[in-house]
Amino acid sequence: MNSHSSTPSTGPKPHLNPYLAGVLLGLVLLASFLTLGVGLGASAGIARAGAYAQSCVMPQHVAGSAYFGAWGNDPLRYYLVFMFVGTLLGGLVSAIAGRRVQPQLERGPTASRGLRITLALVGGVLAGFASRLASGCTSGQGLTGGAMLVTGSLLFLGAMFVSGYAMAWFVRRQWQ
Amino acid sequence: MIATFFGQDALSSNAAFVLSLLLGFGFGFALEQAGFGSSRRLAGIFYFRDMTVLRVMFTAMVTAMLGLQLALVLGVVSADQVYFLPTIYGAQIVGGLLFGVGFVLSSWCPGTAAVGLASGRLDALIFLGGAALGSILFNEMYGFVAPLASWGDSGVKFAWASLGMSGPVFALLFATVAVAAFWGSEWIEKKVAGTGPYLGSPFLKAFSVTILVAAFAVAMLPPTASTRPSEAALLQAMDAGEDHIDPDELADRLMAGDASLLVVDIRTPAEFAAFHIRTAVNVVAADLTEFLAPHKNRGIIVLYSNGMTHPAQARDALARLGFNNAYILTDGLRGFMEQILKPVSLRTAPLSARQAAKVNAWRAFFLGGATAPAPVPVGDLPRLVETGWLQQHLGRDDVRIIDVRPQPAYNGGHIPGSVRMDPEHFRGVIGGVSSMLLPAEMIARQLGLLGVTPQTMVILVPSEKVHDATLIAIALERVGHTRYAILNGGWEQWLAEKRPVDTALPLITATTYPTPAGPDNFTVDYRTVLAHSQRRTAVLIDVRPAEAFTGKKSDEARAGHVPVAVNRPFTSDVSTTNGVSRFLPVSELAAAYAKLIPSADSPVIVSCRTGHQASQAFFVLRHLLGYRNVSWYDGGWSEWSSRPELPVETPASSG
Known part of the structure; x- marks a missing residue:
């Protein structure tokens, strides 16, 4: 790098x-x-x-x-x-x-492979489930609905960043 | 005007698949160019060390947003050609919260993970496997999560409309927020990571100004341009002959009494006075746009002159002004004379007996003029006729009597000239829900088979079940047929008064009843009912018997009623003495409903189990009592109770 x-x-x-x-x-x-x-x-x-x-x-x-x-x-x-x-x-x-x-398995210099694999998998399951619930992900709801100025899609984007920032501190180790 | 694959319902065609592959290619290329093939980089936004995600996403949204607004305002594409996502509050907020957690844990989202996998990232592959598992999990848990997935379904809702702004103005605001976010993200990145490469750079200044100017320009564009068709579209329509109507079609539609036609004679008043096509109005070319303004894109305008040159010029001028409903008569009045009005004896081509009869009928209609009887007058209110009135109007061509009793009863004796129609013939299974009123075109076809035209006065003759007649009445309402009335007291009253009865079957000439352009304006679905129930913005009247309303007795999936609905059994509106069922006097009905409905303009939704009984309440409220804002929930309790996500109220649950 x-x-x-x-x-x-x-x-x-x-x-x-x-x-x-x-x-x-x-x-x-x-x-x-x-x-x-x-x-x-x-x-x-x-x-x-x-x-x-x-x-x-x-x-x-x-x-x-x-x-x-x-x-x-x-x-x-x-x-x-x-x-x-x-x-x-x-x-x-x-x-x-x-x-x-x-x-490569992208991770922080001191983070273990196991931690990164676990978080990628759990995060994937959550994202897969959530995007079915909301009928879309960052692309289908966020980007697409956002550009259409659809109320629900903008709320989706807002909610996504709220919980993302709220959880960020707890999983910071994978990038350290 | 662009016709999209979505607009043509062709998203599952091979061409759409190839196009999707190409667009996906562009999507993946752009994501990778932005650096989204790296989870480390994506995670940066959550730690304020690399705000690339925010910059790329905001820029992409603003670009596509301005482009879409521009395309809509300029009329390059119409709004019905684009699929706008619905707003489902529960699903999108809860889904967004869950998704955010998944995003920060994995530092991938579905699109970027595809690019990450292409860049050789093992963690992207793991994420994608997890996302597929998560989708399977959703499917397995669908029974539990389905109510959440449709919770707060509000249809297509735009943020600008929610805030009471226009689309372009909100877009300008959105672009301003984006520019502020760009500068903020550069600043915060400089503070946290010492980078912020574009902070204060000439590039970012120029980029910010470009975005704001573009957004401002889109907001300032006059929306009038949106209705202008392109010259190319105009020429194409001319080429395809889409702007013509043939003489025989015009003649048949006029004879059928097609009320949607406006025939305009653009010759001189002297020529018009000498002869004109029946029903035509005379407007000289100079006054045309002013005269036709109220008819812009409503109904069908047919322009004619002796030949075709002048009408074609007028038609093109109207098309440039945004009229998409102006047609010219093929071969003009000369062609009409030749094809329609020329006597059979003078025609060179041999005609079959049927064709000859048709020509004679045309000639009688367009040249006879005065032979047609004056139309039956109808007042606005009330929509009930008495037996004496009907007896006076027996045998008229423009009155069609429909008997709703079962076939054996009809065969045993009926009002002379009446036809029999089972109200169930107007209903069927639609969208998985049984007993739904058929679409307008199917109703129109049935009416055509009964020889009904828009000018026909339809008299519905009920028996003891008045709601059998009101069900047909609501079918008539769906096709916009307002010339109808119900025989008060029905068959039994007629019989009791010893009025004429016969067993002859009338001969009917089928007509083509015109299909209305849009859906009706009174049928609502469960989403609308749910919204009104939650916000208490309409009076919901459930007309089922009391024990069905309370849930004491139930034949359906669940017992009870829609929350906040009130009960007024449909049987309360009718009284039966000596076997004759009549509506209660209007004064009594008015007093009873005044207790439930605040004013004549209050929104009201009537429902029952299948829409049958509620059609009677609809008739009473709208036509006997003059409530102006009455809707009909066709799906009724049979649909509502079968959707587990919809709330139900019973006496126990409401306290």
Whole structure:
């Protein structure tokens, strides 16, 4: 991480100016509004992958369940699943171009692997659950609904940062 | 005007999938460029050491917001082409709180974790696995969390509307807050981590000014431009012939009495006086826009002259002024004469007997003129007719008598010329709820089969169950058919007075009843009822029998009633003596409802089990008593009780 200034030809390239990155992201979102007629989303793709995985193991249970069941026999035939695959590909191309592909478990210098893995997993379960409850995550509710100035989406964003800041102190060790 | 995939209901098409993949690509690329492939960097916002997340998110939101507002104001896209997220207070606030905890623990969110995985981060993979597990957990717990997921469902709600502002003005405010947040985040980052690279930089100054100027410009744009169609759209519509109406269609619709048509003759008054298409009005081109202003985008305007050049020019001028309902008559009056009014004997092409009969009917209608009887007058109130009135109006083409009794009873004898209609033919299963009133187009089709046109006076003849007639009345209301009345006392009264009865089946010529453009304005769903119940903003009248209201007797999933609803059994509005059921005198009904409803403009929602009995209360309140703000909850108790998330009140629970 700290060698990129000494070896600029092989180390990761610097990130884009965050404001310009924001404009780029905003234009992608706007393009989505004006062509698809809906905003961006990520959590639905993950949830549908989860539904697909579960239905491989217990097809009848999933088909008969109240929430996943409504997605039909082929939960992966959904535009947000394709968008999620696109997000992975776009991230990959950008990371390769920026020489930022670094296989690692990202954590603080003194934090244990076990702590980081546990928090990433628990946080993932919570975020996955919460984004189904709120019908969206940072992208589908926060960014999309926020840009539409939807009351509930702005409340979602506010609530997210309130509880995030409230919990931040308790989990600071993973970055120390 | 853009037609989006959402607007065309084509989000599940292969083209939408490819487009989603491309947009996702752009999304992932932008996220990675911002540095969101690193959980350490994302976590920075929670410790004030790296505020990149705030900058990127705020900038993206402001960019997309201004772009969307601009597109809406300029009419590039209309609001119905974009899916606006609903506001569900409980789900979004509780979901947001939970999500925030998940975010800070993992330092990932779904979109960034995808980018993190692409950047080789193992913790992103673990997060994604966890998120899939969390989704499965949600599915498994759905029985418990479903009420929370719909708690506080308020439909589409915009922050600006909640604050009483206009969209563009709120957007300007939002952009201002964003700029302040940029500067604040740079400052705080400098304090905490000694960075804040853009604080006071020429870049951030220029960027801030650009955003504010753009937001200001969007807020200042005149909203009038929004209704202007593009020249390209206009040319396209002309190419496709969408701006034409053919003579035979116009003739048939006029004969059917289609009230939505406004036929405008733009020739000189002298030409108009010599001959014009029946029902047409004469407006010279110079007065056209002023005359048509009240009809802008309401109903259908048909312009004609002798040929097509002048009407086409007038039509294009109207389209540029935002009229999307102006049409021209194909081939003008000359074409109309040739196709519609030319006698059969003069036509060169051979006509079938049916076509010949049609031409004769057209000629009789457009050239005969005075032969049609004067329409039956109807007052606003009351909507009841007496047996004597009906006997005087028997045998008229513009009166259609509908008998609601069962088929064997009808076959055994009925009012001469009456047809039989089962009120259940106007209901069906919609959205999983049984006994819902059918959509307007299906009702219109049924009315067409009964030979009803918008000019027909429909007389509903009930038997002892008056609400069978009011159910058909509410079906008529849904298609906007206001020319109807109920025979007071119904079949039994007619019979008791020994008025004429026969067993002949009338011959009916089916018509095409026009389908109204939008939904009706009186049917409400459970969300509206819930909102009024929680805020106590409407009088909720449950007209079921008292023991069903209290929950003593129940055939449904749950017993009781909607919280704060009051009970006025529908049977209280009707009295039956010697088998004849009649509405109570209006004075008695008015006194009874005055105790429940504060004023004639108070919002009232009537409901029962399936909407059947409540249709009677709707009729009484709106048409006999003149309450102006009455809605009808069609789903009723059968729907309400089957939705476990909806609250229920019983005498025990209300204290």
